[in-house]
Amino acid sequence: MGFKKLLTSKKALLLFAASMLLGSQQLMAQAVAQGTITAGTPDSMASSGMWTGVLYYVLLGLVACFCIAILGKILKVYDLTLTMQGKKPINWNSFMAVLCLVFLIVGLYGAYWSLTVQGSMTLPKSASAHGVDIDSMFNLTSALTLIVFVITQVLLFGFLFFYRASDKRKAYFLPHNNTIEKVWTIIPAIVLTVLVVFGFFTWQSVENSTNMKGDINIDVTGHQFAWELRYPGPDGKLGQLDYRLTTGLNKLGIDYKDRNSYDDLQADTLVLPVNKSIRLNIHAQDVIHSVFMPHFRLQQNAVPGLPTYFKFVPTVTTNQMRSETNNPKFEYLLYCNKICGGIHYNMQKVVRVVSESEYQDWIAKQKPYLTDQLKQQLKVAAAKSSAGSLSSNKLALNN
Numbered sequence: 001m002g003f004k005k006l007l008t009s010k011k012a013l014l015l016f017a018a019s020m021l022l023g024s025q026q027l028m029a030q031a032v033a034q035g036t037i038t039a040g041t042p043d044s045m046a047s048s049g050m051w052t053g054v055l056y057y058v059l060l061g062l063v064a065c066f067c068i069a070i071l072g073k074i075l076k077v078y079d080l081t082l083t084m085q086g087k088k089p090i091n092w093n094s095f096m097a098v099l100c101l102v103f104l105i106v107g108l109y110g111a112y113w114s115l116t117v118q119g120s121m122t123l124p125k126s127a128s129a130h131g132v133d134i135d136s137m138f139n140l141t142s143a144l145t146l147i148v149f150v151i152t153q154v155l156l157f158g159f160l161f162f163y164r165a166s167d168k169r170k171a172y173f174l175p176h177n178n179t180i181e182k183v184w185t186i187i188p189a190i191v192l193t194v195l196v197v198f199g200f201f202t203w204q205s206v207e208n209s210t211n212m213k214g215d216i217n218i219d220v221t222g223h224q225f226a227w228e229l230r231y232p233g234p235d236g237k238l239g240q241l242d243y244r245l246t247t248g249l250n251k252l253g254i255d256y257k258d259r260n261s262y263d264d265l266q267a268d269t270l271v272l273p274v275n276k277s278i279r280l281n282i283h284a285q286d287v288i289h290s291v292f293m294p295h296f297r298l299q300q301n302a303v304p305g306l307p308t309y310f311k312f313v314p315t316v317t318t319n320q321m322r323s324e325t326n327n328p329k330f331e332y333l334l335y336c337n338k339i340c341g342g343i344h345y346n347m348q349k350v351v352r353v354v355s356e357s358e359y360q361d362w363i364a365k366q367k368p369y370l371t372d373q374l375k376q377q378l379k380v381a382a383a384k385s386s387a388g389s390l391s392s393n394k395l396a397l398n399n
């Protein structure tokens with residue numbers, strides 16, 4: 001095979017992709033074992049050293065492929081020599097059958113390795129009340145599919161091994177068997193029905209949260225490329241928003257004709273009191289973003305012009321999670337889960353779950369959105385408006 005042909009060969013590309021994948025997975029597993037990275041913090045993976053390591057595994061994969069090809073050629077020569085000497089040639093059917101058995105054992109070990117080593121790289125236990133239900137649904141689905149996976153692989157490769165072509169027996173012709181048809185239709189139908197119904201009720205309980213009262217209402221607004229947070233002030237109510245009122249100072253377009261807006265607060269960190277029901281009101285100002293808080297098993301799109309919301313109860317404080325994960329630097333994060341533009345990766349916010357008293361201390365220190373500068377701007381706008389210009393964002397400060 002010429003070099004040009006090798007480059008365009010699908011098999012060669014497939015081998016290259018497989019070695020890249022295996023190499024990066026192997027290195028990630030090593031990094032986790034050494035404690036260089038921790039579960040849930042994939043950003044720290046982007047080190048140049050890792051890619052040199054992947055290249056090493058790609059080369060190792062290519063060397064292994066060459067060795068197998070050379071071994072194949074040697075066997076072929078050996079086989080031809082046996083034929084020339086009038087001896088019994090290699091039984092290729094038995095040879096392939098043994099290879100199938102080896103493939104089954106290596107493959108099953110690979111699946112076990114992946115479960116134990118990479119399994120530890122998944123997220124830690126859920127930190128929200130509904131997350132426990134989602135996790136149990138995920139675990140049940142994984143357990144069932146794992147059982148089916150092992151049974152089907154053992155049957156597939158076991159049949160290839162035990163019923164390989166042989167001169168000593170004749171193949172059994174089986175055109176149709178109703179019992180087998182019934183078994184492999186009814187059993188998957190029952191299992192899938194159980195999974196779908198279980199999933200439906202779990203999803204209903206998560207999304208259909210109308211009877212869960214939101215103790216704290218928080219506005220989360222996405223724009224390219226940051227999240228803005230708005231907390232209600234002492235009145236516990238958030239004022240109305242109107243995107244047409246957005247200015248340099250009034251970044252969210254808060255409507256100050258609504259008195260509930262006066263004491264609204266701005267914050268840099270999403271701080272949540274533990275075991276309280278939280279309602280996130282989700283907005284977007286430009287393109288579709290997505291509020292993604294994986295530790296709370298929470299994701300909801302932020303759509304311009306269509307406010308959405310998500311209610312949930314955080315159940316594990318940041319400090320508890322730090323001691324449980326043995327990681328004193330652990331932080332919950334709020335990500336954007338829509339590729340919304342060039343600096344999409346920058347849309348991260350720290351989420352901190354604290355006790356009720358810590359929350360009260362923190363909220364008391366947050367600054368109001370209505371700054372003196374903004375008050376000044378609104379007064380000018382109100383004066384202009386009363387002088388006959390277009391109606392604008394008036395401020396009724398005579399309370």
Ligand SMILES: [Cu+2]
Nearest residue numbers: 289336340347
């Ligand atoms: Cu985004």
